[in-house]
Amino acid sequence: MSLQLMTYLVVGATFALYIFIAVKARAATTGEFYVAGKGVHPVLNGMATGADWMSAASFISMAGLIAFKGYDASVFLMGWTGGYCLLAMLLAPYLRKYGKFTVPEFIGDRYYSNIARVVAVICLITASLTYVIGQMKGIGVAFSRFLELPFEMGLLVGMIIVFIYAVLGGMKGVTYTQIAQYCVLIFAYTVPAIFISLQLTGTALPQLGLGAHMGGDPNNMFLLDKMDKTLVDLGFGAYTIQKGSTLNIFLYTLSLMIGTAGLPHVITRFFTVPKVKDARSSVGWSLVFIAILYTTAPAVGAMARLNLMETIHPTTGPNAGQWLKYDERPTWFKNWEKTGLLKFEDKNGDGRIQYVGKANKEFQNEMVKVDRDIMVLANPEIAKLPNWVIALVAAGGIAAALSTAAGLLLAIASSISHDLLKGIIAPNMSDKGELLASRIAMTGAICVAGYFGLHPPGFAAQVVALAFGLAASSIFPALMMGIFVKRVNNIGAVLGMLSGLGITLVYIFWFKGWFFIPGTAMAPNNPAHWFLGISPEAFGAVGALLNFVVAYVISGITPAPPEHIQHLVEDIRVPGVVRR
């Protein structure tokens, strides 16, 4: 069976499954639309959170960035898992105890102010929209490859599918669908990784394969040593060694961790478990399911890179030491060229592909474009795996992108319809009106995100990293202080959120262009121009620090929160009913 047909079949079958579940569980009441009636078992909730969490950034983009950045991409691995510790210990159980639908609702109540609630909505929408832009990039890559279309057309098809998918089902549909999606995506991620690990090292577990010896290599080198050697020989930096500044790597990781705990669509997940006790363990289960992918990703990245380099410049076999002839390039190469995400330019006119790093004195690099986001999808093809595995990866990538896009759109929609419209502007709105408003909000968000997805300010994982920085600088400090520091009041929290979000946004726009519009950046986006060498993706940690300081200091010089708020804080600190 041809690859194209196989891909249609596998993607089609998984889709039929999601839509079947979504229709079966169509949301009836508003409560169910948002949080699935608070009846989801912690393990299942953990699995659904896993699917919700692992987006195009984790599935499609992250291993690609690891493949090209090596050790420096560890920021994604640690950042996107370590945040769950903060979530479990500092937020989830308390927010579950409080028991409302949305994050702005909590902030509005805790800081006894509609202004705080509106500011939280603004923070939430800014972070979530940026996140959806990253997803759209990933969705565009997946669809353009699998339909063999240019990237722009792939993106358009993706937008339509997200629209049908997210706007018609509610959270309940999404919760059970996401469990199915988790199964599809984890299967799709680990199966090719196991195959490739076996091929290269003879070890089935990718987590161990990455540390193992190369099977076919005459010198029996460790895979990681071989990577370092291959890359250094061709003029790239060594794989396992740090290249960026330590400060930037530290802040980047911190930003992603704090952002993880501040992203509304993940926090809302823990509103859906039955008890506070369950909220604690549910975060753990989420991380278990996430860790399966995250500990596999380093192997996927490294092995994909090694296979790519061996295809273009083999170090063993009959063509050892020769650059690949452009006319003899494999099918996957041609297919990706069609999407415009892979580009070759024969600079020295020898008809061969020279793919080298900056330090190489002998050749100029002729691979003028290798979009990092294609690596995971191209990986099974590069390794010459059977067609069904390649089709499976396409289905998994689409599952990952769709589930997260849906979760985020729901967070955006609920903050607009529930917090802004029903909560503040039109309290008498009917449930039906609220549902309608949230669907309109979702549609708007899809269009905006699709537009920016055309000219994304980075690779999917980097765009998503920006979203985390924004969440880290605005929402997390307000939530954490709301629980742990009784003294923080309305004025402090509002000014804290605004200053954190403001400084982070300005810093991002300064280097990435105002509102990500190409050509409007104030300075080139490279370490020489960054403040203390801190990249825009890492700046969220600085924004969060500012948020904490501003909120604390301002609260100290303004009146303390009223007594009933102090009681509210005491109440959420204990799981059971408080006896006074």
Place this chain on the structure above:
Amino acid sequence: MSEKTEYWRANIRLVMGCLVVWFIVSYVCGIFLAPALNHIRILGGYPLGFWFAQQGSIYAFVVLIFFYAWRMNQLDRKFGVQED
């Protein structure tokens, strides 16, 4: 000191302890000390600092959360503040 304050203090102590471990496995072993730890190899060819950054820290996070949840549930019962 009221029982509730006592419960909260115990909670904070537990969280602080967990976060110290959280910081050590990721930032200390995975970033600050990584270049030094890379001279040691484990599980075959993994340089230790690299392993912490790309594998070890993640395993540690999982263990930490379950440890925290288990200890917190104990505290809840000890202070009688658990849900029904």
